[in-house]
Amino acid sequence: MRTKTSVAVRDTPTFIEAARRAQILNAALETIAELGFMNASLSQIAKRAGISKSVIGYYFPAKDDLVRAAVDQFYVTGHTTMMGQVEHSTTATEMLRLYVRTNVNYIDQNRVATRGIGEIIANFRTPDGQPVFRIEDAEPMVQGTAALFEWGQKTGEFRPFDTRVMAVLLRGAMDTFGQQLSVNPELDAENYINEVTETFIRAARKES
Amino acid sequence: MRTKTSVAVRDTPTFIEAARRAQILNAALETIAELGFMNASLSQIAKRAGISKSVIGYYFPAKDDLVRAAVDQFYVTGHTTMMGQVEHSTTATEMLRLYVRTNVNYIDQNRVATRGIGEIIANFRTPDGQPVFRIEDAEPMVQGTAALFEWGQKTGEFRPFDTRVMAVLLRGAMDTFGQQLSVNPELDAENYINEVTETFIRAARKES
DNA sequence: GAAATTACTGGACGCTCGTACGATACTCTG
């Protein structure tokens, strides 16, 4: 007679299950953010969560599933949070301002998660060495950003330029903020927002 | 009776030793660039080099030494290569142009090494999880870049702005190019150079 | 409050890692 070693598939998860899952996901992101993806073993994660290693195996069939769940959760909450704030702008310039502000603030207020997810995306690979999250998976994000600049070119707010390169530069500026934050936790988000906004508006706007 | 299991310390290395060291360093960077730092085991590196795992141990006492040697080599050759090209500019604007061009071209022409070193810097940690190469180690690079912008402000070519943020943004734009390259190897370096140069000159220059 | 289900534990398994080592092959030098 075999005993159950993994959680049952249910329509509505138990209260305990929901809480444990959240706790484990949180501990995983914390551990990854602090030790790096390659040192974040299940033992380490379990130790931080104060639970036995096997509990993780009980709720997540394999480590892959845990990692994927963490990434999914991050993008679902993050994307909806940010989209809501940006979408009702009346000019491309205003949208650019809001885009920078919303993104930087989100990173600032979700430092551990942002850092952890970054580690995962950079280092999570299949057994044969292929990245699980390839850079082209961020292509929709780049194209969405490029659309902002295309809009501005259409309305005449922006000069002609390669919108894709500009979008990649802006995305890079967002990522850079996260990295700078981990160097200097006292970094002033407001100042960064203002400088980056000014920089990109000047770079994109039509000659006066 | 013990036999020698590591290479002797010599004033001038043997021909074989120099060749093997170079071969191993090269294979290591290749492997790291392709499989990622965390999957680049000594077995994998040895396999690529077509040698036994023990040969690596013969020339490099520990894996750490191999990795550090690879980083050292990269920075020594890279830094001197680029400094030489930029240093005799007559205006800050010209230097900015040269800076972008030289950096992008260097990354373009050293793709594997650039990618490998990036992997190492991001993922190489001490046993307790602390990064070996901390981001503040890149501070001299950032300050050197900031000095370029300060110069331009002093000569009146550039408007007032936070030179450190601008320097971080420019460094980020350089790093971004490398990442974009690994997505799309056909990426046009010349176009990227032109767009980035135009972007930063417009962002930095004084109002006309 | 007994039975059934759910939640958790500690230990064992097979695997790969980095390192260490004894033995063997190659290559110079006298």
Next chain:
DNA sequence: CAGAGTATCGTACGAGCGTCCAGTAATTTC
């Protein structure tokens, strides 16, 4: 061309990894 020094190999070891599993504790169900 013998022998010392140099270079390479295969293998073995302990540690840590992710996964598995039989058994126990806790909670829910009837």
